[in-house]
Amino acid sequence: MAVITTGVHGNGLEYIEVHSKLCDARIFLQGAQLERFIPRGQAPLLWVSTADDYLPGNGIRGGIPVCWPWFGQHDTHGWPQHGFARNRRWQHIGSEVQDEVVTLKFLLPITDEDRIYWPHDTRLELHCRLSQTLRVSLINVNLDHHPVTLTQALHSYFPIGDIHQLIASGFSSAHYIEFAKGPYAQTTDDVHFDRETDRVYNALAGQQRLHTPNGTIVVRREHSSSAVLWNPWIEKSRRLSRFNDDDYLRMVCLEAANVREDAITLAPGARHELVTEISWLAPGEQPR
Ligand code: BG6
Numbered sequence: 103m104a105v106i107t108t109g110v111h112g113n114g115l116e117y118i119e120v121h122s123k124l125c126d127a128r129i130f131l132q133g134a135q136l137e138r139f140i141p142r143g144q145a146p147l148l149w150v151s152t153a154d155d156y157l158p159g160n161g162i163r164g165g166i167p168v169c170w171p172w173f174g175q176h177d178t179h180g181w182p183q184h185g186f187a188r189n190r191r192w193q194h195i196g197s198e199v200q201d202e203v204v205t206l207k208f209l210l211p212i213t214d215e216d217r218i219y220w221p222h223d224t225r226l227e228l229h230c231r232l233s234q235t236l237r238v239s240l241i242n243v244n245l246d247h248h249p250v251t252l253t254q255a256l257h258s259y260f261p262i263g264d265i266h267q268l269i270a271s272g273f274s275s276a277h278y279i280e281f282a283k284g285p286y287a288q289t290t291d292d293v294h295f296d297r298e299t300d301r302v303y304n305a306l307a308g309q310q311r312l313h314t315p316n317g318t319i320v321v322r323r324e325h326s327s328s329a330v331l332w333n334p335w336i337e338k339s340r341r342l343s344r345f346n347d348d349d350y351l352r353m354v355c356l357e358a359a360n361v362r363e364d365a366i367t368l369a370p371g372a373r374h375e376l377v378t379e380i381s382w383l384a385p386g387e388q389p390r
Pocket of ligand 1: 183184257300301332342343355357
């Protein structure tokens with residue numbers, strides 16, 4: 103029988119834990135940030151830095167931070183990178199259990215303080231469906247009388263064992279911007295890592311794979327033709343907060359996104375659901 107409990111981290115952050123026949127998971131109310139997802143009998147599917155302090159006010163360096171309502175730097179000087187949703191307290195608005203599959207639902211209340219960033223009447227929910235696979239949906243509904251435009255990402259951090267052995271596949275036919283240059287055409291299906299990588303892909307297929315020494319992680323996206331592929335490498339690792347200098351060896355981010363020309367504009371009343379679905383490659387599935 104699936105068990106859903108609540109708890110408070112020693113440094114004050116509240117969380118919900120799920121233990122079922124299918125997985126173990128932990129999600130913090132701050133940022134509605136999934137921080138742990140371990141399919142039963144398998145290795146963890148999300149990476150978190152041991153340098154994170156879990157202090158209120160910061161996003162957690164790992165798991166799946168939610169970037170919303172903009173991705174990256176805003177044009178307005180001083181506005182927070184990746185928006186404000188990742189370090190606000192979300193409300194837990196529901197839990198459902200069916201055949202050991204647990205779905206948790208969260209809502210981001212827009213406070214008066216945040217109206218400066220987002221003066222629109224919209225509803226933002228995050229749903230996590232926890233089985234042997236993790237499915238995360240970020241749902242926007244425009245309740246306003248005018249169209250609204252936003253960019254967003256589910257900024258997933260993956261445990262890849264050894265960056266030097268990692269091959270990320272599924273990138274052929276896409277193009278990308280990197281370090282504000284491009285677009286570059288992606289000429290190979292595979293990506294190898296031997297330097298800082300910070301690519302925003304567009305027109306990308308809906309599935310990529312991370313081939314690690316410990317198995318293959320399958321990452322699917324829905325309603326997202328853009329994705330971000332990021333590893334900070336040596337120099338940037340030293341500058342990142344809540345990140346060990348050598349953490350770049352053990353993680354990569356592959357983010358389901360709607361950014362750049364894939365920004366979404368919602369007409370009044372319209373709804374958009376960005377989805378990422380993550381699992382270990384099942385025995386018998388095609389490795390490529
Ligand atoms: C990635 C960006 O998505 O997030 C990188 O492409 C950025 O440029 C990284 O460094 C981490 O951002 P932050 O704000 O969590 O340190």
